[in-house]
Amino acid sequence: MSVPPEFIALYSGLLRQGPGLPEDVLWALERLGLSGPLRVCDAGAGSGADCATLARALPEAAVEGIEAMPEFVAAGQARLAGLPNATLRLGDMAALTGPYDLIWSAGAIYFLGVTEGLTAWRKALAPGGVVAFSQGALQGGDEPQAVRDFWAPEPGITTCDGVLAQVEAAGFEVIGTRLLTGAPWQAYYDSLSARIEALRPGASPAMAEVLAGSEREIALWKQAPDRIAYLLVLARPR
Ligand SMILES: C[S@@+](CC[C@H](N)C(=O)[O-])C[C@H]1O[C@@H](n2cnc3c(N)ncnc32)[C@H](O)[C@@H]1O
Numbered sequence: 001m002s003v004p005p006e007f008i009a010l011y012s013g014l015l016r017q018g019p020g021l022p023e024d025v026l027w028a029l030e031r032l033g034l035s036g037p038l039r040v041c042d043a044g045a046g047s048g049a050d051c052a053t054l055a056r057a058l059p060e061a062a063v064e065g066i067e068a069m070p071e072f073v074a075a076g077q078a079r080l081a082g083l084p085n086a087t088l089r090l091g092d093m094a095a096l097t098g099p100y101d102l103i104w105s106a107g108a109i110y111f112l113g114v115t116e117g118l119t120a121w122r123k124a125l126a127p128g129g130v131v132a133f134s135q136g137a138l139q140g141g142d143e144p145q146a147v148r149d150f151w152a153p154e155p156g157i158t159t160c161d162g163v164l165a166q167v168e169a170a171g172f173e174v175i176g177t178r179l180l181t182g183a184p185w186q187a188y189y190d191s192l193s194a195r196i197e198a199l200r201p202g203a204s205p206a207m208a209e210v211l212a213g214s215e216r217e218i219a220l221w222k223q224a225p226d227r228i229a230y231l232l233v234l235a236r237p238r
Helices: 005-012 022-032 049-057 070-079 114-122 145-151 160-169 183-199 205-223
Strands: 039-043 062-067 086-090 100-106 125-137 172-180 229-237
Touching: 005 070, 005 183, 005 205, 022 049, 022 100, 022 125, 022 172, 022 229, 039 049, 049 062, 049 086, 049 100, 062 070, 070 086, 114 125, 114 160, 125 160, 125 172, 145 205, 160 172, 160 229, 183 205
Parallel strands: 039 062, 039 100, 062 086, 100 125
Antiparallel strands: 125 229, 172 229
């Protein structure tokens, strides 16, 4: 993955690299009825925000974050130092081995494609294992221009029904869904805005361009906060 250093500097300073709240993780664990000495993977963990939530919520479990960007791994390892049941390592989430009882993945499966990602992860699931992932999704009907512009960098974006069809195409059964709008995005963009302001003084032209790109993203979200969503999907192999 070739990522500009300015982008890394901006995003590695955040507590997380995409929308999501601890409540979303806790909702999934409760809905799935998970507890005890499980083996859990956080695929595309960024700087490990959800690894920490998973490790605290499942104190008997072993939580392994896998992330492709070394700078995010370094930031996350520092943050997880006080959690003995959580680790974060550099790796490729397309090549998970497991076996895991739960593969959690917030805002990352789109790098692989939903069907392709689930197909790869099936081999890494323990018997009875489940996947919980969040993925950008349109809510259907007439999308405001701001929504179409917001998702333009992700040409594969589809509706919630479209995401569920991709899950089915991988041979998985959908156990539950939760639409993530509003609060998780607000929290994420509040932290991103603060980081942008911190980096603005003396920013190089390349950094100013990266900051402007992120400000455009935030401005588009503000135009349609109820229509820009992640769909959190709980699924198991059929
Ligand atoms: C939108 S961020 C979400 C990060 C984190 N899950 C969160 O919610 O804060 C997506 C993450 O997936 C990671 N990623 C993309 N492709 C990957 C791969 N093949 N293996 C591991 N991580 C990957 C990116 O580096 C990025 O950190």
